[in-house]
Amino acid sequence: MLKAGMIIAERYEVLGKIGTGGMADVYKAKDHKLNRFVAVKVLKPEFREDKTFIRKFRSEAQAAAGLTHPNIVNVFDVGDDEGVYYIVMELIEGITLKEYIAKKGKLSIKEATSIAIQVSMGLEAAHNHGIVHRDVKPQNIIISTDGKVKVTDFGIARAASSNTISSNVMGSVHYSSPEQVRGGYSDEKSDIYSLGITLYEMVTGRVPFDGDTTVAIAIKHLQEEMVPPSVYTENLPYSLEQIIFKCTQKSVGRRYEKMEDVIADLKHSLIDPQGDFVKHSDVDTDAKTVVISDEELGEIKHTQKNRSAQRKPEVAQLEDEEYETDYDDGDDEEEYQRRRAAARERKKKKRKSQSRIITILGFLVGAVVLAGVIFFVVKKTGVFDKKEENGQVQQQTADNNKDAMVTVPDLVGKTETEAKALMDGLQIGTQMVGEEASTQEKGRISSQDIPAGTQVEAYTTLRYYISKGQEEVTIPSVEGQTAYAIQKSLEEKGLSINVQKEYSEDDGTDYPVVEPGYVIAIFPEEGTVVKAGDTITMTVSRGLDRGDSALVPDVVGKTEEEAVTLLGKWMDIQITKEQSTDVPEGQVISQSLEAGEAADPDQPISLVISGSSQPSESEADSSAQTESVSNAAQQQAAANGEVWKCTQSLNTPQGYNGGALRLELIQDNAGVSQATTVSEGQALTFPYKLDITGVPGVSQGTLCVYEMVNGEYQQLGSYPLTFEKAQ
Numbered sequence: 001m002l003k004a005g006m007i008i009a010e011r012y013e014v015l016g017k018i019g020t021g022g023m024a025d026v027y028k029a030k031d032h033k034l035n036r037f038v039a040v041k042v043l044k045p046e047f048r049e050d051k052t053f054i055r056k057f058r059s060e061a062q063a064a065a066g067l068t069h070p071n072i073v074n075v076f077d078v079g080d081d082e083g084v085y086y087i088v089m090e091l092i093e094g095i096t097l098k099e100y101i102a103k104k105g106k107l108s109i110k111e112a113t114s115i116a117i118q119v120s121m122g123l124e125a126a127h128n129h130g131i132v133h134r135d136v137k138p139q140n141i142i143i144s145t146d147g148k149v150k151v152t153d154f155g156i157a158r159a160a161s162s163n164t165i166s167s168n169v170m171g172s173v174h175y176s177s178p179e180q181v182r183g184g185y186s187d188e189k190s191d192i193y194s195l196g197i198t199l200y201e202m203v204t205g206r207v208p209f210d211g212d213t214t215v216a217i218a219i220k221h222l223q224e225e226m227v228p229p230s231v232y233t234e235n236l237p238y239s240l241e242q243i244i245f246k247c248t249q250k251s252v253g254r255r256y257e258k259m260e261d262v263i264a265d266l267k268h269s270l271i272d273p274q275g276d277f278v279k280h281s282d283v284d285t286d287a288k289t290v291v292i293s294d295e296e297l298g299e300i301k302h303t304q305k306n307r308s309a310q311r312k313p314e315v316a317q318l319e320d321e322e323y324e325t326d327y328d329d330g331d332d333e334e335e336y337q338r339r340r341a342a343a344r345e346r347k348k349k350k351r352k353s354q355s356r357i358i359t360i361l362g363f364l365v366g367a368v369v370l371a372g373v374i375f376f377v378v379k380k381t382g383v384f385d386k387k388e389e390n391g392q393v394q395q396q397t398a399d400n401n402k403d404a405m406v407t408v409p410d411l412v413g414k415t416e417t418e419a420k421a422l423m424d425g426l427q428i429g430t431q432m433v434g435e436e437a438s439t440q441e442k443g444r445i446s447s448q449d450i451p452a453g454t455q456v457e458a459y460t461t462l463r464y465y466i467s468k469g470q471e472e473v474t475i476p477s478v479e480g481q482t483a484y485a486i487q488k489s490l491e492e493k494g495l496s497i498n499v500q501k502e503y504s505e506d507d508g509t510d511y512p513v514v515e516p517g518y519v520i521a522i523f524p525e526e527g528t529v530v531k532a533g534d535t536i537t538m539t540v541s542r543g544l545d546r547g548d549s550a551l552v553p554d555v556v557g558k559t560e561e562e563a564v565t566l567l568g569k570w571m572d573i574q575i576t577k578e579q580s581t582d583v584p585e586g587q588v589i590s591q592s593l594e595a596g597e598a599a600d601p602d603q604p605i606s607l608v609i610s611g612s613s614q615p616s617e618s619e620a621d622s623s624a625q626t627e628s629v630s631n632a633a634q635q636q637a638a639a640n641g642e643v644w645k646c647t648q649s650l651n652t653p654q655g656y657n658g659g660a661l662r663l664e665l666i667q668d669n670a671g672v673s674q675a676t677t678v679s680e681g682q683a684l685t686f687p688y689k690l691d692i693t694g695v696p697g698v699s700q701g702t703l704c705v706y707e708m709v710n711g712e713y714q715q716l717g718s719y720p721l722t723f724e725k726a727q
Contacts, residue, residue, distance in 0.1 A: 002027055002042060002084075005498075009081045012040055012088060013498070016572060018604075021153070023047050028091060028572070031076075032496050033412075033447055037574070038076060039092070043085040054085060061087045064154040066129055066405050066455040069655050070709050071122030073142065073152035077451040088451070089152070093145045093574045093592075093606045097198070098138035106205035109237060110270070115141070116199045117266045118149035121655055123195065124259035126154070127188045128654070134186060136194035137175040138201060145592055145606045146578055146710065173214045173221075174207045178250045181218035189255045192262060196247025203240070204232040208248070222250070237273030239265070246278055254281040410452035411445045411464055419445060419464070429461040429666050429675045435468045437494025437532035442469030457718055461664060461675050461704065470494075470531040477526045478519040483540040483568070484561045486519060494532030501571055503545040516543035516568025542569045548602065554595035555588050560609050563588050572604035577611030577711040585610050611711040644694045644723040646701070652686040653705045653716040659683060660708040665721070667694055667701040678703070694723040 002025075006014045012029040018039070019026040029040045043054065061078035068074060077088035097115065101107065107115070119141055126133060133140075133154055140153040173181065177193035180186050200208050208226035211217040229244055230236045243265050249255045256262045265278055406428055411419045416432070423430055438446035446467035450456060473493045478486055487497045502520060504512035514520045520539045524530060550570075555563035560575070567573050583589045592606035593599050663678040678692055694701055701721040706713035 001025065008040065008042075008084060008086055009079060012038065012086075014040070029088075031088070034449070034451075035491070037091045039089045041087045041089060048083055048085060058085075062455075064131075067126055067131065067154075068456075068715050069122055069125040070148065070657065070707070070714060071118045071150055071655065072125060073150045076454065078453070091574075092142045092150055092152075093576055093604075094143050096139050097141040097143060097149075097202070100143055101138060101201060101205060106233065107202045109203065109235070109240065109273075112199060112202035113240065113266055113270055115143070115149050115202065116195065117263055119151055119195060119198070120259050120263045120266065122149075122151040123188075123191050124263065125655060126151075127191070127259055132186065132188055133191050133194075134180070135172070135175075136191050136198060137172045138198055139172070141198070145576060145590070145608055148710070173217045174209065176218070176221065178222050179252060181221050188258060189252050192247050192255050192259065193249075195262070196244050199240075199247065200226070200229050200244050203236055203244075204229045206232065237269060239269040239273055239275050239278060242276075242278035242280075243269060246280055249281075251281075405455040406458050406460070408448075408450045408452055408454045408456055408462060411448050411462070412452075413440055414445050415443065416445070416466070423462075427458040428456070431461055431463045431675055432466060433463045434465055436465045437469065437471045438465075438467040439470060439533035440467035442467055457715070458702070460715065460718075461666070468494075468532075470533050473530050473532060473534075475522060475524055475526045475528045475530065475536070478522050481519070482517055482561060482565045483519050483538060484517070484564045486522075487538065490536055495530065496533070496535040498535055498537045500537060500539050501542050501568075502539055504541040504543055506544060510544070512541060512543045514541035516541055517565030518568070540568065542571070542601070548600045549598045550601040552591075552593045552595050552597050552599050552605070555591055555607065556595070557583075558588050559586050560588070560607075563591075563607055563609075567605060569601045570605050571602050574604050574606045575609055576606070577609050579708070579711060580610040583610040643726040644696055644698065645726045646690055646692045646694060646721045646723045648690050648721060650686065650688045650690055650703070650705075650719065653707075655716055656686075656707060657709075662706040662708075662713050664704045664706070665692060665694065665701055666704060666718075667698050669695045669698065681708075690721070692721070692723075694721075699723050 001017070002008075002014045004014055004016050008014065008029070011033050012031055015028045015030060015037075017025060018028045021041075024041045024043050027040045027042065029038055030036070031038050048054070058078065061075055064072070064075045065078065073092060074090040075087060076090065079086060095103075119136070123133060123136065131154065133151065135153065136151070140151060142150045142152055144150065175194040175197045177186060177190040180190055197208060208229075209217050209220035209224065211220060226248065228241065230241050243262070246254070246256060246265075247262065256265075268275065268277055406426055408428065409422050409426065411422065411430075414422065419430065433449075436446055440446045444467050445464045448462055448464040450460070450462050471494060473490070473495060476486070476489065483499070487499065490497055504514045504516075504520065507513045518541050520541050522539070523537045530536070553566045555566055558566065564573055564575075578589060580589055587610050589608045589610055591608075592604075599605075660681050661684055662680040665676045665678050667674050667676075674695060678690075690703075692701075692703075699722060701723060703719045703721050705716045705719070707716050
């Protein structure tokens, strides 16, 4: 078990344990390179020598690293540090769906349907990338404090092309599909089954199959029918119950074909709760014996034989030829011989026709072989080499790589020239977004927004900062200032702050010597000169130790500094930012613990704070610079009468939830990847008609679409564009 204060990979500072699983523990940590809080999953010590578990642990990261979707927990980094195997993930403030169901007993129909839709959208994105989760259950679904639902823990996910999944990596048996408990092949439909069981539990508050042992539960999945959920929830809509039934069919062929169909029916159920629109398969593999009555048998015997009308034409023709050779007592000998001669003539013509076809095919095969020999001989002379190298091969490579994932390189410590050389041919755009103080030499890249080693889609833009060097900083006086204000001031000067919280001494009057949220001590001491990049340890007061119970203050409407100071007694304050039209920027929108109630201050408390909807100053400057260069090029092209336009229609991006969008065009301009912001900060109506002016003479480009989620843009997808010269 890791302890608070430990540093992993010289980057991630462990703050505390937040969860545990079968093979790994999860810790909250701070990424000092990118100055953000993350979740770090660390393999348990007893499994570190087991190569099989290590392989599964790494496969989790590889499966999830390429998935970027609002309903999937993002994976940022993976590695090992002196035998400590870790995965760095997005930190989600919230609770699991299992905890939420336990808290509420059962969920409302609308709430359960909404959660199921979001889970389905996340799984659909994974399936589209060839990834099957194989362990869908409420414990692996997180509901964040802002209501966003995310699927996590692709612990036993593997590429859908894998052959089988063995029983020893089967997920929780309560949610496993019949094919999984058999240890057989499992695919996307296994996830659909597990989703159906999860939806059953949401609306009833219980799982459909339970028992004393895992074997007993597994047998029920294979043999028993579930109790209809409407037995436990009387007001359950008919359509939602039918969706659950279709998801949880024991026969794979009777379930939904894909998540897209599940999502469509779930959305339909919100509009027409009692509708009979869920289509069940009529295929019956049980092959039940059918008993035919004497009356029905008589009807069959006396039905006229009109075979030709009921058979396919080609089958009917072959059968009729056979019928014509049958002897009929009612025909005379001459008629019989005539019909036999006609049948022989038809067969003779058929054989001639087949022989002619074989001859023609032989000529064609010979011509193809001859053409291949000629091409090979001419190719050996080198006539086609240069043309093929510059044309067809490059086009084929571009086609093959267009949808491939690209590994992000490590640019930190390199000059911009070195970075451009490293990025050449990688199909990743780059953008310098500002300068910052760091331990890196002045003028070199100090940090990047996507960690090295991350798998991203081609044409993703990688943003980086340039180091201003290690500036000298004088530690200020902490007297009369909140710990929040001092920490922000020092971090802006390039210092890393290690915050430690301790209870204060009693001043003798039952009051603390140092009020909660204020600094007890700082090291190095005030007046000391340090360099940017150094780590400062700041001890913050928690007030007097009153045990494991403290009154929760009301911080809604307070500024972030006021809220953090008032909650000085709390050991772990988790903050997320969210755009709001009602609450001014920087003020608290909501808090996870109810004001006025007693709570354990050693437990975390979450705050949602109104964030800015405007781009940062550095982003605005960078965007203005990019648009200025683009406009200048377009004006020059227009002056020369050469303008290249794209007017395609863009359909609704997968996973789009109606938020503000950013459209970014990536084009290859003379060997350099050029990024241009097409639109930003607007919610668009789809299908959306594009009207984009591109780089003159460049006919291809890629449009990257991002949606604002929790104050940050997340990529929804990328789309190839074609540009044509305007007439």
